[in-house]
Amino acid sequence: MEGAVTRQGLEAHLQVVVTDAFRLEIQLSIPPGKTIALLGPNGAGKSTAVSALAGLRPIDGGRIELTGTVLDDPERAAFVPPEQRHIGVVFQDYLLFPNLSVLENVAFGLRSRGVARDEAVTRSETWIERLGLGGLGVRKPSQLSGGQAQRVALARALVTEPDLLLLDEPLAALDVTTRAELRRTLAEHLRTFPGPRLLITHDPTEAFLLADEIHVIEDGEITQSGTADEIRLRPRTAYVADLVGSNLFAGVADGGRVETAGHHLHVADTDAAGDVLITIRPTAVSVHLHEPDGSPRNTWPTTIELIEPLGERTRLRTGGPLPLVIEITTEATRSLDLAAGTDVWVAVKATEIGVETDRPVSQRSGSRPDAAGGRP
């Protein structure tokens, strides 16, 4: 889109009365080229936000403005219907039209907007190729695997070059192996999409890996906003703490050892190799005043940076080399006489470290998890 407009990106203040007991009220500001994640549990109002932005549900108050155009403003009786909004949506469950082929699904948006058939087909085929779906154009959605259907949904949304990209739980319907692969595909296409992007998810890993900034949504309200690290290290509500309180690091695995940020950890999973994500639950870390001896194989000295009492539990944050969020009993905190600045040793058992493979499946020999499985 050429021409500098007064305000770029998405500016939205959404007020939607869902039921008498539940209303959504959130503020979203997404500049072009940025990905914002709306992270929250089911029933928090995430899908309502998608419907409101896409124009499938008028807002009851507030205002939606995209690249300087007002799309919905009840006070000024302004409402642009969905077919005129030019917003690309990847829906939960994809919603591929079952009666149309993959090619027809992808070309649907272009054809609906009056693009000539030949051009629509050419442009759609380009996107089908780009998403690694070459040769699947004639298939019906029922003949695709979950991962393939997800790619078709992405191609269908991107081919029209929308002003805003909405992704509603794009990976939720996939199995674990396919999810890691598709997350990479998604990351790659999010990077190249020039407009603002909104990712709706209940999965913190997805939000951390794909978004520049995260809004946590609970009961129709945004309870915390910030980068992945800000949210992870300083959770502001109990829900956020439980949801994102886990320690999450990207690393490289090799025969039971994972290197992350220059630090080596022993893990129980000796099969994992290459890029991995490791998770350490805050309650799985023990804290000692002196170097512990015995079974834990991962120990290192560090300093306590922050102490946060949460009733019977206390949340600690340690400094380098591997900053951790730790949860121990308040009693233990007292008996160890811990305070900010105390030098301690931390220990994690190898079996307490979760390892999630996160690398393109294509590099793996022999296995084809993305092959046509024939979803009913």
Added chain:
Amino acid sequence: MSISTPERRRVRSRPPVFLVILGILGLAIFVIPFVGLLARVPWSDLPELLTSDIVVDALRLSLLTSIAATALAAVLGVPLAWLMARVEFPGRAIVRGIVTLPLVLPPVVGGAALLFALGRRGLVGEPLYEATGLVLPFSTWGVVIASTFVAMPFLVITVEGALRNLDQRYEGAASTLGASKWTVLRRVTLPMIGPSLLAGLVLTWARAFGEFGATITFAGNLQGRTQTMPLAVFVALESDRDTAVAISLVMVVVSLVVLIALRERWWKAL
């Protein structure tokens, strides 16, 4: 729980005897009349009987009016079904009742009601005649209207049910892709309810093809103009049994051919 041996499984899979007997009797109710009809068919005279003016006229008229009634039901019934399924309006339950009424009403009563409303001195018929000179009763159009009145509920009910069961998020997805309401209807809604629409059309056509009571009451029994196959059978039974049997045979064959041809998609939708 005992371990189920092959022997035990065989015992369990044998259906109860009384159900089998009653089931076979039920089937007999369908089969025996056709056997009786086939036994009475004058096979050697058949070509001559089937090419008689009465039969040819009746078959032509029946096909024409039943297809026209089905088309009229589609053009008017699909929008009605859509409104009933998608628009909240006061009295929707009453509308649904009115639409289903022709299913339970004796067709003769329907025909009489049509006559009072659309007859030359009827409530609507009189102004219509004065304005256009059009007389519906005892005309081929009268047959089409009587058949539509009796048969359209099948289409409306089937399509309305399908629209209710359709996941409306697909239509929303289409609109976010820039599709106008008309495009959504044409490329998403109608194709997605396609099997049900087809089933509704077949039921409507079959009902219109066999329509008798409302037609004879409203449109009369004029050969070549309003005398459809069922009317011709009725008349022939009084005078010429062989012709009646021949026409009946044609109707059975036509109905069977249509049902078999559409069987695949038919079963899927119902």
